[in-house]
Amino acid sequence: MTSDQLVAVPETALPTLRGAVTGLPSYVPGRRSAGADIAALASNESHYEPLPAAVAAVAHAAGTMNRYPDSAAVELRERIARHLGVTAGEIAVGPGSVGVLQQIITGLCDAGDEVIFAWRSFEAYPILVELAGARPVPLPLDDAEGHDLDAMAAAVTDRTKVILLCTPNNPTGVPIGHERIEAFLQAVPSSVLVVIDEAYVEYADAGSGPDSLALYRRYPNVCILRTFSKAYGLAGLRVGYAIATQAIAEGLHRTALPFAVSALAQKAAIASLDAGEEMAARVAAVKLERARIAAELEAHGWTLQPSQGNFLWIRANEQLLATLVDAFNTAGIMVRAYQGDGVRITVADPASNNRVLRLLATHTA
Structure with missing residues (x-):
């Protein structure tokens, strides 16, 4: 066929994205630092460098990066299992806990099934649910900025497959x-998978949250989600895991992308x-800084809910939020x-935390 014989392809024949994709909001990551004088407190990363043993392990493994990683992550799953007192067959790994969560939703939800979660909570929840063709069911937080479990239990229908x-x-x-x-757990059907997302569990004071492993052992519809991205300082390598019954864990292996967790990450x-x-x-050092910042802010008139993560939350209306964002941007x-909700500030090194304190001391709630 010569160039003058080419048939014009009508625009309507071009590939198009699924409607569920075009309507999705983009996940908004924390902004990156643009210079040495910038305090990067938008992402809940560890401000510490990776543990020396992790750096050494990566350096040693770097010489084999021409080879595929173990897609089943057997050695890692066995090590996690020993750490938690479960079996390797109850562990599924993925590229961060958000990657494992995508495997969970993909593995359990058909089109039109429902996933219940609190809002505001982790921003990826509704995105992953909609991407799977399921229906997100967000429910408002209670007055103490926590989960309204009564409302969540009441929202369960025969289409509910997962609760986060x-x-x-x-x-x-x-x-x-x-x-x-x-x-x-006693109020919801045992056929509904209840995912306890503990990305920040290492920062929580003992007894402040659930003994999730005890709940898992008693309720087989519990799945625990954890990550190495926060306290362990491996956010750049992307590795997380779930603890679930062997049947669920096996399903998560099936829905995972092959070789999703690199050998270096493992x-x-x-x-x-x-x-x-x-x-x-x-x-422990982060927790001390968290307590120090909270105490000083409360002394300046700020009202905070006690945080058990490596961050603090300030509830703010639109006017206050705009004022704070402008002030923080100006201060670097x-x-x-x-x-419409507020601002989250990651706890970092004392010098960065002091910059936050000095700024907020000049503003009022």
């Missing part, structure tokens, strides 16, 4: 107590677990603003 409980909640930092979750995660005491010392401090 974020504890401590992102972005408010409020945990869900053990007794409250146990009562909730080795770093194992090394980080082996360096648990050093990680715990870093977490990156924080995470949530339109």
